[in-house]
Amino acid sequence: MKKVIIVGCGLGGLAAGISLQSKGYHVTIFDENLHPGGKMMPVEIDGYSFDFGPNTITMPEVFQSVINDAGGDASKYFQFERLVRHTKNVFHNGKVLYQSADPMEMRKELEKFDPYGAAHYKEYLKEVGKLYKLAENGFFYRVFGSWRDYLAPQLTASFIKVRPFEKMAHFHRRFFRDEDVLKVFNRYATYIGSSPFSCPATFSLIGHLEMEEGVYYTNGGNTKIAEGFYQFFKELGGTVHLGEKVKEIVVNGKRAVGVVTGEGERLFAHDVIVNGDFITATKDLIKEKDRPSHPDRKLDSYVPSISAFVILAGLKTFQESVHHHQVYFTKDYEREFKEIFSKKQLPNDPTIYISHSAASDRSVSKGSNLFILVNAPAVKLSEEDALEYKEKIYQTLEEKGLSIRQQLEVERVFTPDTIKRKFSAYKGSLYGLASHRMTEAFLRPSNVSKDIEHLFYVGGTTHPGGGSPMVTISGRNVAAYILERDGIVEQ
Template sequence: MTSVIIIGGGLGGLSAGISLQSKGYNVTIIDENLHPGGKMMPVEMNGYSFDFGPNTITMPEVFQSVINDAGGDASHYFEFERLVKHTKNIFPNGEILYQSADPDEMISELEKIDPYGATHYKEYLKEVEKLYTLAERGFFYRVFGSWRDYLAPQLSYSFMKVRPFEKMDHFHRRFFQDEDVLKVFNRYATYIGSSPYECPATFSLIGHLEMKDGVYYTKGGNPSIAKGFYQFFKELGGNIHFGTRVKEVVVKEKRAIGVVTDRDETMYAQDVIVNGDFITATKHLIKEAERPSHPDRKLDAYEPSISAFVILAGLRNYQAGVHHHQVYFTGNYQKEFSEIFNKKSLPSDPTIYISHSAATERDISKGSNLFILVNAPAIELTEEEVESYKEKIYTKLEDLGLPIREYLEVERVYTPNSIKRQFSAYKGALYGLASHRMTEAFLRPSNVSKDIDHLFYVGGTTHPGGGSPMVTISGRNVANYILKRDKFVSQKDHSFSSNE
């Protein structure tokens, strides 16, 4: 039986593991954490239940297909609920815009604030659907190794059509005029850890997922997806070791042959898949001499994505006025991103996102379980800075009418420091790499190692990018690559890149 070792049990590693295990491979997953799912982590505190992340789920069929295509029934492991009116956006002037997957309802919302946007909304939906369709057909389910892959005739047309040279903010101004409404749609850049004033308009396709297909919630909390993957993987006979850290990928004659754990145990396999931060894993698990395509100086030059300042706040009084997804926008959105990426400082007047899953599933948590997130640069913060900024966020929310300190029963704070430590994240970045430069936006680190045979990468820092569906797809892509390689050893599979 062919053995595969996967370093990291996030969604990418689990999806790759399920796909391979179901085809007769002997898969072992090794994870330094004590839970499956990586950043999709449940947190329990004194009767309060929180999802560390991700909070917004789209493309439910991606998660379902992992289990269904492996011979199982995803409905036995997790269940999705579609949220039609999914996000409540609150602007500095007190105006409110609800985002809805019902186009007529959305047009009615826009008519109150942005009449131009209301009349152009259906045109917007058509355009972002076009972007999504081109990306899905041309890019999501492929393994890319170089720019040559994009220049293939069947791809070059699609590449030019997804607006790679236009910025997201410029694209959205075609359809909306109100500056506050523009913030709502520009916020999609943060889903990939980037600035809407720097990242390509291509990523506006996220609007198709949220505004047409819809936003979903996983009953029992979004980590139920990871729990379901883990349970099914175990039922298939897969092995998983929690609380174990890999110290080194063993390379012999330019081929990965196994790993060494922090228990000084050497485990051998035909293939090694890294499900983790590409930069951190490559730098710390592989000797520099073994990876000439990625020396330390090149890895250190990558621009980190946005990180986050997160507060999990349990309020004993249920806050009926707080929506499942609620955003309090800053007055100057462009200044916020400039402070994050240019000044490398915490935003002076931050946009605050709140996830309140108890609004949809009332009995999931005691009181109100507020996941409070502010975009932050990937920097180290002192204890004094953390405490001061936490109080600043509380004060802003209270000034906006949301009582925090009066009803606060439990709290936990996550910063770039703790994200870096717990998830081995590059400088504490939440999404790995920022998608500002063309290389990071469209030529992310390859799923197939350029230097070491039988070494693969999955996760948000690799192709096709960040976000739970993309991470899951990356795992499927690598599994399919291995399956086709082993089945058609002497044949060329043109659905993948040429770096075999």
């Protein structure tokens, strides 16, 4: 029985672990935190329940297949509810546009703001559907190691068709004219930690997932996905050590042969999989001499993705007017991204996102459980700056009619530095690398180490990218690669 050690108990690590454990491997997972799921972290504060992230779930079949393909029944571990009218968008002038996965309802909403957009909405859905299918068939379920993989004859045509050289903001202007409506669709860039004015139009495919396939909520909270993976993995016989850090990956003759735990124990394995931030993990766990393709100077040169300033606010009175997903948009969206990426400062007039899962499931929390997020640069903030910015957000929301401070019973604040420390995230970034340059957008750090045999990477900083479905797919991809290498065919 071959032994596999996985560093990190996020969705990617759990997905890989489940796939391999179900095929007869002996898999052990370590995580420095006390919960499974990585950033998919539950937070309980005096009767208020929050999902730290992610708040928006798409592609539910990806999560279900992890358990179903390993011989289990995913419905026993988590269930999904489809949210048709899923997001309430509030603009600077107070006008409201609801996003709906019902195309007829969505066209009616667009008619209020953008008759041109309403007339071209069917065309938009068709185009983002094409982008999604091209990416799904050509890129999602593969392990890429270099540009040569993209230049394979069967992939070259698909690569050109996914609009890699066009920017997302430019792409959306083909279909919409109203500046506020454009903000709604350009916000998809933040799902990969990037700016819509800099990232490729390829990622507009997210619109297919939200506007056609639909947005989902996991009954009891989205963290039930991670809990389900964790429970099923253990039922398969897998071993998990939560609250136990790995401090080194042991390399012998250009091959990963095991790990050294924080307690100094040396454990050996046939394969080592890292489920964590590629940059941080590579720098912290592997001696520089063993990774010539990724010396410290190269790792330090990567542009971090967006981070976040997050407030978990428990309000005593249930807020009927706050939708499950609610966005308060800034007047000048482009300036917000310039402040984040060019000036590396907190936005002066930020777009504010709120996840209010109690709006769909009152049983998950007392009162209203508001997860309030503002996009932020991956920088360190002083306590004074964090306090001042929190009050600024509260003031902005109160000016827009959402009373916070009078109803506030509990709160917890996460800054980029909090995220950096809690999740060993590169400079506090949520998605590792910004997808602005071609190399980061299409050739993220490989799932297969370039320098060390039997060392693999899964998670949002590697292929195929950020977001819970992609992270989960990365784990499945690496497991499939190992199984194929060992001559084991998945059923």
